[in-house]
Amino acid sequence: MFEHDRASQHTNNGDSGGDGWGLLDTATTTGNTLATQLEQLLDHVQTGIDTLNTTPGDTTPFNGSSGGQREHIARELSLTAARLNHLAQRLHVATVKIAQHENVHLHDRIPTMSHWLALHHGIARRDANRLLRATTTIERFEQIATAYNNGTITLGHLDAISKIIPTRYTHQQTLDAIEAIRNVEQLLIDTATHTSINRFEQFCDNVRDRLDQDGPSDPNTEPSHITLSKTFNGRWHLHGNLTPDDGALLATILHDLINRQTHT
Incomplete structure (x- = not known):
């Protein structure tokens, strides 16, 4: 899901900028350790849930826990x-x-x-x-x-x-x-x-x-606004909020442009 490796390609190996950047660098290491521990916690929780799901409808307390204790565990x-x-x-x-x-x-x-x-x-x-x-x-x-x-x-x-x-x-x-x-x-x-x-x-x-x-x-009376930004791979992103008239005009222009490109 995450593009962590690519995001790290441009790391500056120069001056750390003093204690502040040193602390942030240490925080990165600590964060990675915590992430690993949280993954282990999630595995532990998921294993517990999977174990409970093997006996659907079973009301037998697990590990000797009473109904009140189970509710407390679920809430906490x-x-x-x-x-x-x-x-x-x-x-x-x-x-x-x-x-x-x-x-x-x-x-x-x-x-x-x-x-x-x-x-x-x-x-x-x-x-x-x-x-x-x-x-x-x-x-x-x-x-x-x-x-x-x-x-x-x-x-x-x-x-x-x-x-x-x-x-x-x-x-x-x-x-x-x-x-x-x-x-x-x-x-x-x-x-x-x-x-x-x-x-x-x-x-x-x-x-x-x-x-x-x-x-x-009134959103229906706000003027049209539009933004156009070029992506890193050369394509373009178009975002906007247009009035009915402006939207119809832009849609017509884009439709005609795409048709001309399709038939050339």
Whole structure:
């Protein structure tokens, strides 16, 4: 799934940049060790599940465990997986920030950081963009970054916060919005810790509506936008969100172009 070997081809063997890079290098070794241990943990869990599945419908306690003990084990195992997932997400966001700062995608001849993450991390572009939004959020808001790094809030909370500022804002509007949100960071954190993710997303939507003096935008009235990027193998990716008229025009142009190429 992962393109780890290729991503490592451009490693700089020069100065490590002091203790910081030395610690990060050590963290890589530690991470590989933990990954191996987690694989062993997963094998252990899967073996246990497979063993239980060999006797479907059997209610006989295993290893002398009572029904209450089995429920406790099932609950704790699920919560442990959730904790590991949140820790992995925090590690993911931290390492993406480093990779983005060092422009590793350019060294690997990949056009965007989003493409690089999707390829080398084995995730969808949607999830890659979510990580990138998270790194932007923790760079903008110190209290929120602290809350995320100590586990008070999760990646889902970061993603909800990242969508408060409208993407159509000008540079100055964005700076003003960042300052406004900094004044309510603690309120966002408190709300996140006392509500579900779904409720918090709704809360952030309300904050966005209050921040945006023009009110919530109607997606049907937004202007067309389109991006075209060249991939490392010479092909092109086309992404956009067009009005009905613009979409029909572009579809006609592309259809005619493909037809001409087909018949030449």
